[in-house]
Amino acid sequence: xxxASQISMVPVVxxxxxxxxxxxxxxxxxxxxxxxxxxxxxxxxxxxxxDECWYCMPCETDCPTDxxxxxxxxxxx
Amino acid sequence: xxLPDDITVKDVDVLIIGGGTAGPMAAVAAKEKDPTASxxxxxxxxxxxxxxxxxxxxxxxxxxVPGHSTPEDYVKEITIANDGVLLQKGVMTYAENSFKMxxxxxxxxxxxxxxxxxxxxxKKVHHLGTYVLPMPxxxxxxxxxxxxxxxxxxxxxxxxxAIRLLKDQDGNxxxxxxxxxxxxxxxxxxxxxxxxxxxxxxxxxxxxxxYLYGTYENPSNCGDGHSMAYQAGAELTGLECYQINPxxxxxxxxxxxxxxxxxxxxxxxxxxxxxxxxxxxxxxxxMEFYNELQGGNGPVFLKLDHLAEEIIEEVEHVLxxxxxxxxxxxxxxxxxxxxxxxxxxxxxxxxxxxxxxxxGVWTNEKGETTIPGLYGAGDMASIPHSYMLxxxxxxxxxxxxxxxxAEGRDFAELDVEYIxxxxxxxxxxxxxxxxxxxxxxxxxxxxxxxDYLQPPKVTKKMDIGLERLIAMEDDIQHLYARxxxxxxxxxxxxxxxxxxxxxxxxxxxRQESRWGLYHHYVDHPETNxxxxxxxxxxxxxxxxxxxxxxxxxxxxxVELDDNEKNAYAQMRVQQTG
Ligand SMILES: Cc1cc2nc3c(=O)[nH]c(=O)nc-3n(C[C@H](O)[C@H](O)[C@H](O)COP(=O)(O)OP(=O)(O)OC[C@H]3O[C@@H](n4cnc5c(N)ncnc54)[C@H](O)[C@@H]3O)c2cc1C
Ligand code: SF4
Ligand code: SF4
Numbered sequence: 001x002x003x004a005s006q007i008s009m010v011p012v013v014x015x016x017x018x019x020x021x022x023x024x025x026x027x028x029x030x031x032x033x034x035x036x037x038x039x040x041x042x043x044x045x046x047x048x049x050x051d052e053c054w055y056c057m058p059c060e061t062d063c064p065t066d067x068x069x070x071x072x073x074x075x076x077x
Numbered sequence: 078x079x080l081p082d083d084i085t086v087k088d089v090d091v092l093i094i095g096g097g098t099a100g101p102m103a104a105v106a107a108k109e110k111d112p113t114a115s116x117x118x119x120x121x122x123x124x125x126x127x128x129x130x131x132x133x134x135x136x137x138x139x140x141x142v143p144g145h146s147t148p149e150d151y152v153k154e155i156t157i158a159n160d161g162v163l164l165q166k167g168v169m170t171y172a173e174n175s176f177k178m179x180x181x182x183x184x185x186x187x188x189x190x191x192x193x194x195x196x197x198x199x200k201k202v203h204h205l206g207t208y209v210l211p212m213p214x215x216x217x218x219x220x221x222x223x224x225x226x227x228x229x230x231x232x233x234x235x236x237x238x239a240i241r242l243l244k245d246q247d248g249n250x251x252x253x254x255x256x257x258x259x260x261x262x263x264x265x266x267x268x269x270x271x272x273x274x275x276x277x278x279x280x281x282x283x284x285x286x287x288y289l290y291g292t293y294e295n296p297s298n299c300g301d302g303h304s305m306a307y308q309a310g311a312e313l314t315g316l317e318c319y320q321i322n323p324x325x326x327x328x329x330x331x332x333x334x335x336x337x338x339x340x341x342x343x344x345x346x347x348x349x350x351x352x353x354x355x356x357x358x359x360x361x362x363x364m365e366f367y368n369e370l371q372g373g374n375g376p377v378f379l380k381l382d383h384l385a386e387e388i389i390e391e392v393e394h395v396l397x398x399x400x401x402x403x404x405x406x407x408x409x410x411x412x413x414x415x416x417x418x419x420x421x422x423x424x425x426x427x428x429x430x431x432x433x434x435x436x437g438v439w440t441n442e443k444g445e446t447t448i449p450g451l452y453g454a455g456d457m458a459s460i461p462h463s464y465m466l467x468x469x470x471x472x473x474x475x476x477x478x479x480x481x482x483a484e485g486r487d488f489a490e491l492d493v494e495y496i497x498x499x500x501x502x503x504x505x506x507x508x509x510x511x512x513x514x515x516x517x518x519x520x521x522x523x524x525x526x527x528d529y530l531q532p533p534k535v536t537k538k539m540d541i542g543l544e545r546l547i548a549m550e551d552d553i554q555h556l557y558a559r560x561x562x563x564x565x566x567x568x569x570x571x572x573x574x575x576x577x578x579x580x581x582x583x584x585x586x587r588q589e590s591r592w593g594l595y596h597h598y599v600d601h602p603e604t605n606x607x608x609x610x611x612x613x614x615x616x617x618x619x620x621x622x623x624x625x626x627x628x629x630x631x632x633x634x635v636e637l638d639d640n641e642k643n644a645y646a647q648m649r650v651q652q653t654g
Contacts, residue, residue: 001511001512001513001555001557003511003512003514003557030123030125031123031125031126032122032123032126033122033123033126033127033128033131033295033297034122034296034297035122035236035258035259035562035565036562049562050562052289052290052296052566053290054290054295054296055403056131056132056295056401056403057132057402058125058131058132061132061402062126070406071406072403072406072407072410073286073290073291075286075287075288075291076286076288076291076327076328076329076407077327077407077410077411
């Protein structure tokens with residue numbers, strides 16, 4: 001059964017300039033109830049890896065450097 | 078026989094599954110009951126921010142506070158709201174412990190609104206009594222619970238999805254099989270008693286937006302507990318009494334009659350007129366909502382534009398900072414201002430939830446399921462309309478009783494054959510190189526639920542829905558996951574699939590209509606108390622089939638007068654003049 005990858009505009013944006021994941025921070029990744037934030041292998045920063053978001057905001061609220069912005073998922077806007 | 082090396086085993090006296098609201102309370106209560114017992118709290122997400130109250134809560138929806146109402150008043154109200162079908166003893170146990178729990182939470186530092194005299198500032202939202210206690214600064218509740226877990230040395234394991242319950246040879250619950258959702262490692266937790274606090278089954282239906290995660294419930298609550306209990310042979314109850322809520326269209330969060338109602342906001346039709354007497358969520362209220370939507374007076378709106386500036390500011394402060402804080406952004410995106418525009422509302426997807434409705438795993442007034450040693454609290458259990466405070470009260474009861482059950486018991490011998498077979502089944506999607514992505518499988522199940530199983534319920538439609546669902550059984554062997562995260566979704570999807578079938582089977586069994594929209598059965602439009610004044614229990618029989626049976630309603634502990642019984646049937650605003 002062959003498969004294809006589709007692109008998706010994700011609601012959560014991380015500001016790479018502000019994110020301090022390289023210093024070991026994993027706060028947003030830890031708190032997300034849906035486990036959709038992961039470290040981006042290329043940049044070493046946090047990013048939204050899966051488009052499965054409840055727009056609940058612990059990631060944004062708990063980030064120590066205000067690097068995370070939660071937008072309303074496109075389909076709901 | 079011993080377990081293969083790739084399966085880790087952990088032993089604890091009391092295992093709590095689900096660390097949202099009821100779970101942390103159960104864990105603390107188990108420790109309070111027996112400080113020497115080892116207690117593990119297993120959570121699919123992270124207990125710091127998991128479940129329905131991950132960001133806080135706007136208020137207690139069902140506080141029974143002396144001076145405002147009595148436990149008897151409350152039991153009556155819920156009996157009427159639930160069309161008489163409920164375990165009154167369970168609701169009474171809740172009501173009698175409600176105030177003690179508020180005081181306990183207050184002492185722990187949870188802030189409840191008080192008036193000038195320092196009394197709890199109670200608000201009337203229900204049809205008859207006064208039960209709503211606002212907590213506008215309710216954001217810190219998870220932090221407070223977490224501190225208690227630390228203090229009591231509860232072992233917290235985050236990012237584990239419980240997938241199957243284990244039973245010993247005598248049929249007692251003795252642990253679970255779980256999946257580490259980051260590493261795809263299988264971990265068996267062996268326990269002497271188990272409390273399930275896995276929340277509602279909130280991912281059965283598809284939200285109108287089509288976004289799989291745009292559900293009313295925290296999507297982490299996808300019915301794992303319901304499926305696990307079913308597969309282990311426990312009885313579930315009232316599944317045909319769906320949870321359906323009136324929500325903000327597309328955003329799918331509560332419009333918050335409980336917050337805005339006491340301040341003068343209300344649900345209105347497109348003309349701006351009030352059409353329901355009472356905004357408290359019930360099946361009868363939802364029926365009127367549905368009728369208004371369909372009847373040409375829709376859409377339905379939350380009306381606030383008549384309120385004074387300072388009131389609107391108060392509403393905004395509570396609704397945009399607390400329980401669903403992204404709400405303000407949603408409104409901003411559409412240019413919606415409460416001052417000038419009514420806010421469009423809609424009906425949620427269906428779900429199973431004791432917190433808001435009455436559907437879930439059967440539990441009695443001690444929190445016991447039909448499996449010895451297995452307890453259930455909160456939204457996944459069956460004490461109706463229990464909301465957040467009910468989750469805390471029954472969490473405490475279950476934790477205490479589970480600790481008592483565990484006392485003096487030994488660990489059961491593990492069924493190696495069953496566990497290894499389950500390991501293979503759980504991990505199978507990861508072993509494939511292509512196949513059906515979990516998201517596609519899940520979308521299809523949930524789309525079928527919307528097309529065929531949501532009310533108005535029609536036998537022919539539900540027949541087709543069930544047939545189409547059963548045909549998907551073959552697809553399970555083709556589920557494909559590329560990583561541990563997708564494997565989590567693949568296992569969730571199978572639980573959602575079980576729940577969808579349960580919704581169909583339970584709905585077709587109860588051949589009458591009851592609870593307003595929740596079980597609005599077109600082929601059987603009347604309520605039939607002669608044949609159906611009973612619980613409907615759903616379970617897996619010896620042959621492995623999904624079947625139902627009737628369970629008589631236990632004698633009431635609070636009798637109702639005849640003129641009280643219909644209070645919730647008169648929801649529509651009477652036309653005057
Ligand atoms: C948006 C919203 C607003 C609400 N507003 C109010 C309000 O204002 N007042 C009020 O009184 N009530 C309110 N409620 C209801 C109240 O929040 C719930 O009834 C209550 O919190 C339920 O508690 P719970 O412990 O059953 O579930 P939850 O707190 O949701 O916890 C369930 C936990 O189980 C975990 N879990 C699920 N499956 C597994 C698994 N397989 N393995 C391990 N862990 C698992 C989940 O990750 C989650 O953390 C609201 C609910 C929602 C969704
Ligand atoms: S919490 Fe903030 S700083 Fe930490 S990893 Fe996430 S985005 Fe980066
Ligand atoms: S908004 Fe919620 S679900 Fe979305 S990424 Fe942040 S924490 Fe996760």
